[in-house]
Amino acid sequence: MRTTVSQIAREAGVSPATVDRVLNDRDGVRPRTRDIVLQVARKLGYFGPLEAAAPDVTVRLDFVLPAGSNSFMRTLKKNLLEESAARGDVTATLHEIEGFDPERLSAKLIDLRHRTDGVGLVALDHPQVREAINALAASGVRIGTLVSDIPTVDKVGYVGVDNRAAGRLAGLLLGRFLPPGQHRIAVFVGSLAYRGHEEREMGVRSILSEEFPEIRIAGTAEVSDDRDRAYDETMRLLEHGDISGIYNIGSGNQGIARALREARRDRKTVFIGHDLTDATRLMLLDRTMDAVIDQNPRVEAREIVRLLASSVKGTVEPEYMPRLQVVFKENIPSN
Incomplete structure (x- = not known):
């Protein structure tokens, strides 16, 4: 235990x-x-008995994550390399996949067969990707999903937050922050091919339906975690009606903030997003964002490295689900 x-x-x-x-x-x-x-x-062995059990074994880990300007992903990549290097029994290689492209992601996974011991990945929930993951696992490689889960594949575990709970938390914040009355809100999604994004949307819809039926989702925009697309979609939604609140499920917060400022809606629109980064920290400070639902990339990096290395060395470890934290201007942690 x-x-x-x-x-x-x-x-x-x-x-x-x-x-x-x-x-x-x-x-x-x-x-x-x-x-x-x-x-x-x-x-007490909380992080696993790896060093004592097999100090002479070096575990080869590969991490496959989306490329791009996503601040959270950049921090996660940095932490994955740092946590791997700090252990002494792990060598880590990072691979970045451009775009929301199941073919490129699948090809990279197939290419890693017989070249690694374990793979941690932020993956699209797509049939082609699922087949590639299962084929990689069948070759003896340990697989761990990170940030966004794929429940039906052959893996040793998932490290990430409960994304449906995260969506419900965002809906609760919107319902509490908005004044009584009828309201229209917009929901921005990076890609519904990420199960985590789909679960967050399901979560926000469920709590609004249950507890805040006076709040209606007037539009949903899939913006591929791109700040320029998020800016364009925000301007379009603001031009076609009064939007009281915005929930951004993925990245692109800077584009939304720019549009709100230009439309002079930054102090009138409740804006909830994810992940405390340098950019969202500044948005909280100037009140453009009202709250950030944060997951800790350092803890997630540590736990996926531990999970994969333990499995490679023959130790079964339970999945670890980091806790959600809501950050406001008043409780921003120091760097």
């Missing part, structure tokens, strides 16, 4: 909440306390 947060808390002499903040790399913990918690977590 995997070590629990409560066990670490008892051994370290701190509260479970403190352990949770440390493991999820959140602020509010003194450096010395953080060091103690991490030391205890390692001693």
Whole structure:
């Protein structure tokens, strides 16, 4: 059985909440306390017994992620390489796929057969991609999905947030922030080929229907996580009616913010998005964005590396689902 947060808390002499903040790399913990918690977590085997079990085995990991200007993905890529290098028993290679292209993604996965021990990927839920993943797994490569899951493929686990819960959380924020009365909102999607984006849309629709029926989704725009397309779609929606709120499921927040400012709607439109980056941090500070639903890329990188390396070395580890955190201007964590 995997070590629990409560066990670490008892051994370290701190509260479970403190352990949770440390493991999820959140602020509010003194450096010395953080060091103690991490030391205890390692001693109790929270991160897996890899070094003790097989210190002489080097695991080859490959990570396949979308290319582009997505700030969250850039941070995730950086953390994947850093977490892999920090272990000493892992070598990591990063591959970037241009566009939402199942053929390119499938070709890359097929190319990795017999060249790697494990693959972590942010993948489209597409028949061609699913076949390539299963073929790669059948060749003996361990597969882990990251950020957006594909439930039906042969994999060792998924590391990422509950995306349906994230969508429901966004809908709750919109419902609470908007004043009483009828409202029209817009929903922006990176690509519904990502199951995570589809689940977030399902989540926001479900809670609005259940608890805020006076809020109607007037338009949904699929913008491929492109800020210029997000800008154009925002301007189009604003020109064709009064939009009280915007929920951006994926990337492209900068394009939406630019359109809201140019239309002088930045202080009148409730704007909820995802992932705390340098750009969204500034948007929170100037009140263009009202809230950011954050997932921690450093924790996700650490956990996918641990999951894959453990599986390659023969240790079964449970899936880890990082917690969602809502960030407002008033609680922006320090860099």
